[in-house]
Amino acid sequence: MTSPQFATVQALDLAPLARPVAFEGCFGWLHPAHGPMPRKVGVVIVPGVGRDARCGHKPLRLLAEQLAGAGFATLRYDHPGQGEGLELAEGQDVLEAWTQGVAQAAQALRDATGVAEVVLVGLRLGATLAALAQADAAGLVLLAPVILGRRWLRELKVAAVLGGTGGRDDGEVFEAEGLSLASDTAARLSGLDLTAIHATTPKVLMIAQTEASDLLGEHLKGLGADVARADFPGYDMLFEDAHSNRAPTQVFDRVAAWLEASFQERATDPRQPPEAAVELRPPGAVERPVRFGEGLAGVLCQPDGDHESRRAVIFCNTGGDPRVGIGGFAVQASRLLARKGVASLRFDFAGLGDSPSDAPIHVYETSRQPDLAAAISFLNDEGLSDITLVGACAGAYHALAAARQDPRVGAVFAINAAKLIWRPGDSLAVGRRDEGKSTAAYKAGFRQPETWMRLLKGQVDVGAVAATLARRLVARWTRPANHGEVAALRGGMAAFASRGGRAHLLVGLDDPSLDEVANYFGPEGRNWRAHDGLTLSVRAGIDHGLALAFSRRIALAELQAFLGV
Template sequence: MIPLVFDGVMARLHPAEPAKASGLGVVIVPPHGLEALAAAKSLRLLAEALAAHGHAALRFDLPGTGDSLGADTDPDRLDAWTDSIAGAARQLAVHAGVTGIVLVGLRLGALLAARAAPAVADLAGLVLLDPVMRGRSYGRELMITARAVAEGARLDPEATSTPAGLSIGGLLTSASTLDGLKSLDLAKLPPPPAPVLVLHRKGVLDAAALGKAWSDDSVTAEEAIGFEAIGLSPTVAVTPGAVIARCCTWVDALPRRDRTTAATAPPARLQGRDFIEEAVTFGPQNRLFGVACRPTAGDAGPMLLIVNAGRNPHIGWARGAVTLARRLAGEGIASFRMDVGGVGDGADRPGAADTLDQVLYHPDLVGDVSAALDWLEANGYPRIALMGACSGAHLALHSAATDARVQGLVLVNIQRFVWREGETVEQAIASSYAVASSYVSKLWDLKAWSKVLSGERSLVPLITEFARRLLARARGFVPSAETRAARALMARLDQRKVPVDLVYSDDDAGLEELARHFGARGRHLGRMRRVRFGTIPDTDHDLTPAAAREALFVRTLAAARSWRESAQDTGSKP
């Protein structure tokens, strides 16, 4: 994989297997918003599979999303997204030496790909994956999704709709974009001058009948399974292997094209008002991916290395890591957001299965962080701090404990200081109930009780988990092996004088883990003067509300400034 930029857009090029090169290049158009976050790994695996079949592939972030410049609030998003597809095709032709272009789009990306097809030179094919058929219906679907995601996070669903647009998992679809979507109808677009494959969910009759709507015998429509599993959650997404395989065989059957000399891609750099970013691959076989974000005015102090939270790609939930990095650059603080193996753009470890237990909390991931530390040190950053949330906080903690180059930590909503023997990641996720005190207000909530009485929700798992927590608290008088290990980790960092900022949502389940090992609100950590504890009110585990992400920025900035001041005082270390 080769990072690539064009017109303010961040892209990733997957060169074709040389011995199989077909002369065809595939532009993969992502969906938008939360669907793009959830599908990130699946689209990378699709690109890798196509490249292995001999078809160069290029993935990219739509303008104003992901690592690309801009924001969803910028004007004329639909036109900008459509134009970027033709731009991606031109870059693929130049840097992969292909003379035939296939567009593959997922969900809204499929509608955009069909809209862009007339402007793509040398179009060889069009693949529509679970396509959005009508923009108006899609807008209604987004409204339902926004409320469902908010309710699932125990946030106010009414707050998802504002004059600015719809917020789904903290990602905005602007009001102007929603208005523009209303006029889009896939079946009414001009039929593309190339063969078309439509893979759709069972029962989606208008997608199945697209060939009739376009009066085109070159349209092949087939039912496919697996789209539901990559809809909204990166952490529990399941790669639709059958969809990927069908895409590859369909492109294989297209006529081969001539090849031209491919131009070498320059460094993948983007510049904003306060930052310069460069995307790189690094580590063994260059299988890991990261984006260095440096202040335009120069920086002083430790580089902040941001690791993945769950299976969220390096851009972060609600694009939080991108926004945080660029705002920190405006304050003179450099950062590096990375994808570990098996997450986002990070290729899976050799031999590792695409499962939760191989990707989250796996001890081998410490080696991936170490590879990032090596790259940063080799590029002029010997002093490094780590930041992680949820499983990323666990990874950051264990990486810091074993690597003296780490000189500061920000741990957000850490769920496990030490992994529990015999526990699976799925079990850990299932037991992540909020702290017991947060349920007191629910005792008089008629809506909550109606869901229990109707059978929509069961109290049994909740009661079982709280019973386990009470038992763990009772055993706390005699520290368990896990508690002793957790305390040893923190003591090791304290001996090295590493500042540690523990940040929690105010009712996060991780507070129970903290209490289990260090007392309520970490009171036993008070003896370690470099440990700071704080909570963020009115938010969920992922810090979805903008106010919560603002609070995290303020805390991270304060921590980074303290590291820098300490380094200046000592001449080397905080």
């Protein structure tokens, strides 16, 4: 087996590919400065956390590419204990670690490129951490900073309810939209108030449009900063679900223009970062960033030390989210499996996360079979031939499609497959509150007295429930008209099973994907279970995208059982 470092890729008609970096247990990407005017100043992009980080991941990559093209070497990274960073030690001060991580990222950029100065560009809580860290920076760009921590936590709770997960805040753990915080960390974050900081950088650009940001701007001016202000057009679109959101191009153009005007000095001796082997070492594992195919980016996670197994798992993107998975599920699973002797590859489909693409993409209509074929070929070249695909939501859809088309796929573990057949015009909002629960959950609810009490109190949106059930009834009535697609799905899975393939569907009892199974494989998936190797598990309490820690624990346990490790 070769020692994978940063695999060679075909030339792309794109900006120079970012280079992986690792520092102090953090993983990131360095975008080398290019274009006619390399600058003395470099940029560190500080991401948000939780859902803000997922929604902002690809847009911030695009910003990094834009700034690198303007001559600013740019580093973006995951916070300690977040994304692909190593886990923090038990009891470690999370807020302090995140703040120190900003300074460590700035130093990593200086060491790699030799830039004389650094500007910190932060989004949401990342902007707050940048303002707290300072890190001897020459300037700050605050993109919709979290100014009052308690208000931000309250907003997260509301978002969790609207997102259908509900979250958790019981005095021990604060949990919302994939972000889990110990009570002491939540308390410290709740006490944050940026208008109370005592120092700032000489130059600040703040892009926000709230009363609190007005107060912050005046406070920073009082501390002696040259503060430029601008509104944030495109804010709401940026924080749509990652499969549909858009980068705020006007804002990014404003950031680039401010940097170019504020830091005009060119580098006298620009230095390109050296090519170097990059790896992280979680307990029992070795992780190396890789590129393969048409510039697809990912991380190969292998057991630490000698191992003879030829088994490997490939994790697919959940919807449009980056490869780490909601709540870091793919990272947690990769590292757990490595300790059990199983290698894994988590990578981004083309156009998602860190994998560039000029082509328009759709979470379902863009075929991911070329991406998965390239991933399988890469693993085969590494001596790994026993391949299992793992995916949630749209990732499950593409994994099951690959199983039917690529004979090299031996097994699939599919979580809440929102679509087994996609038809143009179908809703992408599956799993959100407005799509409702599964029909089985509604039937169970009708038998519970508390449901009728909520109905009498006006706490049930009867119209929305009726509309949801009506759509599903129509879908079942019209299924015979689509018998060709249904037959192809059933026949494809039967052929997969007949050649020895295994596929497991993990479905939440309340999840609408349970209706998808019933539509095409009968009640309780009887036509699915009829084949050896095709299994189904329906579990109560599992949210659609594994935003809750409880859901991730169930999924991890069932994945281990499926793999027999």
